[in-house]
Amino acid sequence: MKSSEGTRGVEAWVGERLPVEKMNFDSMVQKKEVPIHRLSWAYYLGGLALFFFIVQVVTGLMLLFYYQPTVSDAHASVEHLTLHVPGGGLVRNTHAWASSLMIAAVFVHLLTTFGMKAFVKPRELTWVSGVLLFAVTLAFGFSGYLLPWHQIAVNATKIGLQTIEELGAYLPGALAEWPRLIRETIQGEATVGQATLSRFFSLHVILLPLTMAGILGLHLLSVQLHGMSAGVDETPRRKEKFFPTFFLKDLQLWGLAFMVLFLLGTCLPFESLFTYPLFEPFNPNGSTPDGIKPEWYFFWVYYPLELLPFWVVLLAQGVLGGVLIGAPWIFRDTNRRTLRLLALLAALYLVVMTVFGEQVYHLFKD
Numbered sequence: 370m371k372s373s374e375g376t377r378g379v380e381a382w383v384g385e386r387l388p389v390e391k392m393n394f395d396s397m398v399q400k401k402e403v404p405i406h407r408l409s410w411a412y413y414l415g416g417l418a419l420f421f422f423i424v425q426v427v428t429g430l431m432l433l434f435y436y437q438p439t440v441s442d443a444h445a446s447v448e449h450l451t452l453h454v455p456g457g458g459l460v461r462n463t464h465a466w467a468s469s470l471m472i473a474a475v476f477v478h479l480l481t482t483f484g485m486k487a488f489v490k491p492r493e494l495t496w497v498s499g500v501l502l503f504a505v506t507l508a509f510g511f512s513g514y515l516l517p518w519h520q521i522a523v524n525a526t527k528i529g530l531q532t533i534e535e536l537g538a539y540l541p542g543a544l545a546e547w548p549r550l551i552r553e554t555i556q557g558e559a560t561v562g563q564a565t566l567s568r569f570f571s572l573h574v575i576l577l578p579l580t581m582a583g584i585l586g587l588h589l590l591s592v593q594l595h596g597m598s599a600g601v602d603e604t605p606r607r608k609e610k611f612f613p614t615f616f617l618k619d620l621q622l623w624g625l626a627f628m629v630l631f632l633l634g635t636c637l638p639f640e641s642l643f644t645y646p647l648f649e650p651f652n653p654n655g656s657t658p659d660g661i662k663p664e665w666y667f668f669w670v671y672y673p674l675e676l677l678p679f680w681v682v683l684l685a686q687g688v689l690g691g692v693l694i695g696a697p698w699i700f701r702d703t704n705r706r707t708l709r710l711l712a713l714l715a716a717l718y719l720v721v722m723t724v725f726g727e728q729v730y731h732l733f734k735d
């Protein structure tokens with residue numbers, strides 16, 4: 370009796386979040402409306418992240434025609450593709466730019482949906498799937514960085530994997546062994562080598578895309594089922610039809626994003642932004658280059674790791690992960706004003722660490 374009540378409870382919960390009766394064209398597309406208010410611009414950010422993800426899939430598939438996932442040929446194949454294959458440099462540069470732009474769009478989308486309180490009932494699944502998409506997006510960046518097998522990438526990956534192992538020192542009992550096992554599983558051999566490259570490659574081109582497709586499907590389905598959240602406290606002056614009005618505006622923005630991406634892809638090599646040479650092949654006898662850093666989207670955790678005791682950063686990350694996943698329940702009764710303030714503070718922290726992280730580091734270290 371008890372268990373059937375429990376099952377009915379779960380069914381009712383899921384039914385409210387994923388209402389099957391609304392799974393039709395009429396409810397999900399024709400009747401959907403988008404509120405118009407001062408924060409309406411934020412409704413375009415998820416679509417923008419989606420656009421950059423599509424670009425990543427298309428350019429990534431093109432790169433696969435030439436890329437060789439072996440330690441002997443990876444670097445040479447990327448060099449050949451960039452310098453000798455017609456359009457190869459453009460495709461590779463676009464893949465690099467779109468990865469950064471997608472991650473930036475996901476960061477802002479996370480903060481705006483948080484500030485607009487778009488996570489409350491019935492959108493808990495939209496939010497939780499979003500948090501998972503955020504993690505998968507960062508994992509794409511981490512795994513892709515190693516693939517060209519250059520000096521910086523291999524060394525940065527070694528440091529990243531070492532950091533995972535160090536977590537063990539802070540965990541109790543049998544759990545302490547887990548981070549080492551995870552590191553060994555990802556790394557595949559005694560040091561970062563062929564097994565690691567093969568694993569990062571399969572993660573980057575098979576496992577993560579499949580995971581992303583599944584979670585993104587759930588995310589987009591729940592967005593279409595529930596329509597856009599109110600976003601602000603005031604009743605909107607008016608609403609516009611999702612289809613075709615909002616949809617066409619979305620496409621206009623995608624067109625603009627395409628042009629910006631094309632300009633960046635043709636005119637500004639992504640690697641030219643780095644002070645260290647990203648094109649040197651990995652040399653196992655070479656020393657770890659000075660000033661080695663992860664990609665910019667990890668600076669918010671990298672600089673605290675450089676400045677603070679490891680356990681403080683670890684604790685903060687654990688709390689942050691828990692708060693993000695639990696947001697729909699933790700902030701259920703928090704008003705939108707407070708949430709917007711929290712989102713602004715988080716944005717400020719991210720900008721300071723990403724743009725001025727080096728200065729912050731010297732301010733406290735020197």
Ligand code: HEM
Nearest residue numbers: 412414415416418419479482487496499500502503597598
């Ligand atoms: C690959 C990454 C992601 C893609 C492609 C994506 C895509 C989308 C799209 C197309 C929408 C509808 C338009 C909009 O409201 O912007 C949306 C809505 C939403 N997303 Fe995401 N998203 C991603 C990541 C995230 C993350 C990291 C979060 C937060 C943790 C999140 C939470 C939400 C929420 C709560 C909504 C509903 C907004 C509303 O009803 O007003 N998404 N997403």
